Amino acid sequence: MSVLSKPYFHDETAAVAKLEEIIWPEGPTCPHCGAVDRIYDLKGNSTRIGLKKCGHCRKQFTVKVGTVFESSHVPLHKWFQAAYLLCSSKKGISAHQLHRVLEVTYKTAWFMAHRLREAMTLMPILAENIAKETTVNTDEAGQYVHLGRHFNGHGVVRHGIGEYGRGETHTNTIEGYFSIFKRGMKGVYQHCAKKHLHRYVAEFNFRYNERDASDGERSAIALAGIVGKRLMYRDSSGA
Ligand SMILES: [Zn+2]
Numbered sequence: 001m002s003v004l005s006k007p008y009f010h011d012e013t014a015a016v017a018k019l020e021e022i023i024w025p026e027g028p029t030c031p032h033c034g035a036v037d038r039i040y041d042l043k044g045n046s047t048r049i050g051l052k053k054c055g056h057c058r059k060q061f062t063v064k065v066g067t068v069f070e071s072s073h074v075p076l077h078k079w080f081q082a083a084y085l086l087c088s089s090k091k092g093i094s095a096h097q098l099h100r101v102l103e104v105t106y107k108t109a110w111f112m113a114h115r116l117r118e119a120m121t122l123m124p125i126l127a128e129n130i131a132k133e134t135t136v137n138t139d140e141a142g143q144y145v146h147l148g149r150h151f152n153g154h155g156v157v158r159h160g161i162g163e164y165g166r167g168e169t170h171t172n173t174i175e176g177y178f179s180i181f182k183r184g185m186k187g188v189y190q191h192c193a194k195k196h197l198h199r200y201v202a203e204f205n206f207r208y209n210e211r212d213a214s215d216g217e218r219s220a221i222a223l224a225g226i227v228g229k230r231l232m233y234r235d236s237s238g239a
Pocket of ligand 1: 031032033035055058
């Protein structure tokens with residue numbers, strides 16, 4: 001026996017069961033309406049593996065809905081192999097090597113490696129930049145599945161089914177902010193070095209947070225901030 005002899009590396013039913021275990025540790029959740037009870041397994045020879053039906057909204061789904069695996073033609077057990085190879089080799093693994101080992105096209109291997117990389121890198125970045133006490137609202141992208149474990153709470157809006165908000169759970173504010181930020185960076189500043197990015201973000205944050213103030217008031221608040229900073233600089237330098 002070796003790690004690689006585990007059934008979910010070779011068998012699609014085992015792979016789907018494994019993904020269910022990872023994504024739904026407390027049992028299945030309907031991706032359409034959010035229900036956690038009255039969810040039934042659909043069985044039959046022509047039925048897709050892991051297909052379920054929600055007794056509330058009557059819609060069908062599998063654990064792949066809302067994840068990168070949903071639209072992928074690559075069987076899930078090969079995704080598990082790819083993830084294992086990518087995570088277990090110290091120096092990483094090239095798309096060429098994945099293509100040879102998994103017996104998928106180079107293009108597919110490249111796509112898989114990138115999607116897996118995204119899933120691996122996102123969490124550390126979020127953990128580093130978001131306070132633990134935060135309730136984070138996101139769309140339904142698969143990379144966010146376990147966000148609730150790392151922060152105070154995790155609200156999800158399912159854009160895929162035309163949902164844009166449920167009470168305080170929505171991403172409208174951040175999307176509005178982002179569109180201003182991106183237009184500003186592209187239109188006015190053109191580009192910026194990574195090491196300066198936080199300053200530009202601070203500038204856009206400031207304008208956004210003070211958006212109810214008049215231009216004059218906003219300038220006054222900004223200047224007050226500069227004065228405060230200068231004092232702090234003097235204090236710290238002993239001048
Ligand atoms: Zn449902």
